[in-house]
Amino acid sequence: MSAPIETLAAQIDERFGERMMRVPSVCGELTYEIDKHDLVEIATTLRNDGDFGFEMLVDVCGVDYLSYGSDEWTTSSATGTGFSRGVEREPVILDEADEFEPKRFAVVYHLLSVQHNFRLRLRTFTGTNNPPIVNSVVDIWNGANWFEREVFDLFGILFDGHPDLRRILTDYGFIGHPFRKDFPLTGNVEVSYDADKGRVAYKPVSIEPRTLVPRVIRDDNRYSADLKDVSDG
């Protein structure tokens, strides 16, 4: 890991202490988790303070941690009969709980400091709220406008203080938030031209979801933490 990043990490530790929790990285990147209530204040400091100078927001990205670490195949034990290619498909159940798991949705911000040539990643979890909500950073970085609209559209995360939170990528009148893990890959509706009605019509999808390659997590000791020099704080 290069020295400038460590200098930056030390400065962040000094300034924010416990409010920014460093997350270990496998590839020498700087990631911090922050509380969603601190977001605007920390972001403002990171942008305006000369030590940090993150004048550019490169990206805002939503992540849904609903099925993190789950696989479709159990491979931990050896088998005498071999594995079948088949996947037992569980029906997708829409998560309509009043409250979410506290670590269900995250918003990830990628920052760039042009003057110091640093990159930094901030992650904030939206908490148990349904619908999930975080504060908007549009006033700090104006370029966040569309990125936050995209996260809203695809994940249904609301941004408090956003001037114009509309859907952006999906169709006019679309229902649901397609990048949530409980939204099926095939979607819910299909669209076709109805000659009788003389317009396009929506109806439930006719295709079955299928798995071509099962999702599998294998223990690979080449990547185990004991053997690898995991560079983190």
Place this chain on the structure above:
Amino acid sequence: MAEIQSYTMNFGPQHPAAHGVLRLVLEMEGEVIQKADPHVGLLHRGTEKLAEHKPYNQSIGYMDRLDYVSMMCNEHGYVMAIEKLLGVTVPVRAQYIRVMFDEITRILNHLLWLGGHGLDIGAMTMFLYCFREREDLMDCYEAVSGTRMHATYYRPGGVYRDLPDTMPKYQYSKFRSDKDVDRLNSIREGSLLDFIEAFTDKFPGCVDEYETLLTDNRIWKQRTVNIAVVSPERAMQLGFTGPMLRGSGVEWDLRKKQPYEVYDQVDFDIPVGSNGDCYDRYLVRIEELRQSNRIIKQCVDWLRENPGPVMFDDYKVAAPSRVDMKGDMESLIHHFKLFTEGYCVPEGEAYAAIEHPKGEFGVYIVSDGANKPYRVKIRAPGFAHISAMSEMVEGHMLADVVAVIGTQDIVFGEVDR
């Protein structure tokens, strides 16, 4: 005289100057634009969601289809993110090949931009000139990957195969005179590197031709000078990258500032504009054409003298050679596992950014240790640029909207993903 009232106008999505499927809702006051509201997403295919349901390698082809005029650069960002997570070092020869093809791609992209931008604001000839040169570069793509556009040539750990010793040749047909076919084939006699070198010798002359037509052209300057001026502070505030940022006078290029592959080994300069208008961004891109040509030339020289592997040799990630598979059981098993299940990537997250022809193209991958990514986020430069559309066209005339779409170098494959 009738009183002029403000009204709303719809532009696109079926408009030749909209560069694909842009729909703009313009609020006009006479012919002056008050506000522009771009509606994007008409080409949204859910690339990121699809990638979550496929083993890592199977999504490389989707990357080509993001920004479909700079195919290999998209692949580059994606495979670099995977390599970062895997901790793989790419062989030097593969790095040079990648740099060379990134720059070929940059020329391809800028030529399409120049042709399209010219066509939009009244310079028809540019389109024909640019497509003439693009044809040669498409042939390089074809020689190395078998396809002219969607190459799927970069793989995690290197590139799919080494540069070929022969170029594909034209066949005699009734659609082309024999004399033409002979002329086209005469420069395709040698290897791919010979062909590329011949191109780099010829290309600066071509750029001179483009400049003769445009740089001092009165009409061109009237359409571009002082149109859509963006100050450096605003450009950073809005998340601009690439030529859009450099046109405003910020010296920022990932190839220099955060060098990846062998960009620190090659010699090139970063052009920077001063006024931040459409004309400066034009000049920046024209100079980038020349600089890319310089980089390609250096890569060709290096690649001639340094043979070597082009793929990382860990068969847990990269496929073994076809020849090995015939006699070696181990290789056959590796091949089978790689193509049925793929490889598992260690748990973690990585963001890899490259200097794409349009700006910073970044890929953020979250892995939970499975053979498929948990989340892929593609940071498309065009998305940030088009979000500033309204600010850039405010107070300009309707015809300038077309100049702004052109100068932003919008491609909807990457904006909508």
